[in-house]
Amino acid sequence: MKIVSLYKDRLAKERGAVKKDWGGKISVALIYPNYYRIGMSNLGFQSVYGILNENPAIVAERVFLPEQEELLLYRRTNNTLLSVESQAPLQKFDFLAFSLSFQNDYPNVLTILDLSKIPLMCKDRAENYPLIIAGGVTTFMNPEPLASFIDCFLIGEGEVIVKKFFDAYLDFQLSTVNKEETLRVLGSVVEGVYCPSFYKVTYREDGSIGSFDTLISSIPSRVKAVKQVPFNGPLCQSKIITPSTEFSDTILVELNRGCGAGCRFCAAGYVYRPPRIIEEKNIFSSFESILDENTRVGLVSPSATDVPWIERLTSTILERGGDFSVSSFRADSLTTDLLKNIKKSSQKTLTFAPEAGSERLRMVINKKLTTEEILEAIIRIARTGFFHIKLYFIIGLPTETREDVKDIIGLVKSIRHHLIKESKGRKRIGRIRLSINCLVPKPFTPFQWFPMDTVDSLKEKQKIIKGALSDVGG
Numbered sequence: 001m002k003i004v005s006l007y008k009d010r011l012a013k014e015r016g017a018v019k020k021d022w023g024g025k026i027s028v029a030l031i032y033p034n035y036y037r038i039g040m041s042n043l044g045f046q047s048v049y050g051i052l053n054e055n056p057a058i059v060a061e062r063v064f065l066p067e068q069e070e071l072l073l074y075r076r077t078n079n080t081l082l083s084v085e086s087q088a089p090l091q092k093f094d095f096l097a098f099s100l101s102f103q104n105d106y107p108n109v110l111t112i113l114d115l116s117k118i119p120l121m122c123k124d125r126a127e128n129y130p131l132i133i134a135g136g137v138t139t140f141m142n143p144e145p146l147a148s149f150i151d152c153f154l155i156g157e158g159e160v161i162v163k164k165f166f167d168a169y170l171d172f173q174l175s176t177v178n179k180e181e182t183l184r185v186l187g188s189v190v191e192g193v194y195c196p197s198f199y200k201v202t203y204r205e206d207g208s209i210g211s212f213d214t215l216i217s218s219i220p221s222r223v224k225a226v227k228q229v230p231f232n233g234p235l236c237q238s239k240i241i242t243p244s245t246e247f248s249d250t251i252l253v254e255l256n257r258g259c260g261a262g263c264r265f266c267a268a269g270y271v272y273r274p275p276r277i278i279e280e281k282n283i284f285s286s287f288e289s290i291l292d293e294n295t296r297v298g299l300v301s302p303s304a305t306d307v308p309w310i311e312r313l314t315s316t317i318l319e320r321g322g323d324f325s326v327s328s329f330r331a332d333s334l335t336t337d338l339l340k341n342i343k344k345s346s347q348k349t350l351t352f353a354p355e356a357g358s359e360r361l362r363m364v365i366n367k368k369l370t371t372e373e374i375l376e377a378i379i380r381i382a383r384t385g386f387f388h389i390k391l392y393f394i395i396g397l398p399t400e401t402r403e404d405v406k407d408i409i410g411l412v413k414s415i416r417h418h419l420i421k422e423s424k425g426r427k428r429i430g431r432i433r434l435s436i437n438c439l440v441p442k443p444f445t446p447f448q449w450f451p452m453d454t455v456d457s458l459k460e461k462q463k464i465i466k467g468a469l470s471d472v473g474g
């Protein structure tokens with residue numbers, strides 16, 4: 001079958017995939033509800049794969065949303081969706097575990113259940129179907145859109161909750177009891193486990209929640225996200241290296257989690273509190289072996305310049321003959337030493353997020369970055385070497401006016417002006433790429449109750465920016 005050979009081909013190109021014998025083990029289909037090339041770039045998904053397979057009593061295999069041609073093949077042949085490692089149908093697993101990082105993937109959960117010929121609603125699934133669980137950062141924020149389809153959510157950071165969940169499942173020998181009893185035990189004893197079927201929710205006329213009551217006394221009335229504090233466990237890093245992702249043949253390593261900057265729209269800044277940085281001695285000892293086996297490292301951080309040892313780490317990687325890329329920086333704290341190291345790496349694009357064009361609006365969203373600081377960073381970059389610049393902006397922010405939108409244009413033009421001026425004498429000048437995103441107010445942030453801007457208004461703002469910059473080039 002073509003799908004089987006496609007998956008075998010994928011496996012052959014990978015380094016680090018785990019293939020276990022299923023005998024006597026709990027089987028978990030770890031599902032990323034998007035394409036292989038996207039899921040394999042997701043550090044949380046990769047990390048949970050490692051955590052599950054480290055347990056000798058568990059066999060975990062990966063499943064992805066099939067891409068166009070692959071999807072057509074499934075539909076045409078009427079075959080059920082298969083795992084990558086042993087090409088097993090999903091109905092054969094004890095657990096289906098969804099890893100959810102983006103709300104846009106929620107509909108894909110249903111596509112995957114449908115492709116697996118598993119009833120979508122919890123109430124329609126009999127005992128012979130797998131237990132369906134879900135975790136990941138979007139489930140910390142709002143699991144409710146999926147509450148009718150998922151038997152239980154693991155609310156919290158994977159390193160802590162995934163391990164506790166399966167340890168409890170094994171300790172209480174829950175494979176011998178029915179689903180309801182399994183959920184009752186796990187929901188009662190494991191902090192962070194949320195089983196929607198044990199709660200009764202009523203809604204007011206305006207759609208807001210009127211009451212939220214437990215149906216069983218042992219179930220917590222409020223479920224709190226579980227976090228890894230202190231932050232001293234093993235490094236969160238890729239377990240499988242593959243050429244077929246955005247970060248091809250790159251090992252991803254997390255440097256810090258959360259961010260203390262407090263930007264008011266930013267979910268990462270709120271749900272991952274407190275901000276935590278890996279201990280210096282832990283990172284340097286771990287990098288000894290990471291660099292023995294890998295050449296290219298992707299340093300993952302909400303803001304790498306918050307990490308006090310970033311210059312030393314990037315120097316170490318270069319001295320060992322390695323290469324690195326850094327995800328994003330805060331413009332006001334980008335040092336010349338770090339820039340010099342990046343210049344020696346193969347990274348050619350630097351990403352910043354001014355978020356708003358005007359200083360006024362940046363202060364409203366608590367992005368404490370002046371225009372002067374942004375331009376100083378651009379000058380430092382251009383003087384160091386040739387780089388492309390990627391800039392993130394948000395439109396639809398609270399209190400935003402037309403003038404604020406036009407200030408995005410002004411800021412981009414100033415950045416371009418300084419980039420050209422400071423790059424004089426060079427044959428090439430870096431390109432500026434903009435990513436303009438519409439604000440989706442996120443739960444747990446101070447902006448959570450602000451209404452989203454209307455589609456018409458957002459389109460008009462996009463048009464203003466596009467129209468003004470289309471003749472500028474970059």
Ligand code: SF4
Pocket residue numbers: 259260261262263266267268269302303330
């Ligand atoms: S600096 Fe970046 S990661 Fe930190 S709170 Fe602001 S937007 Fe979020």
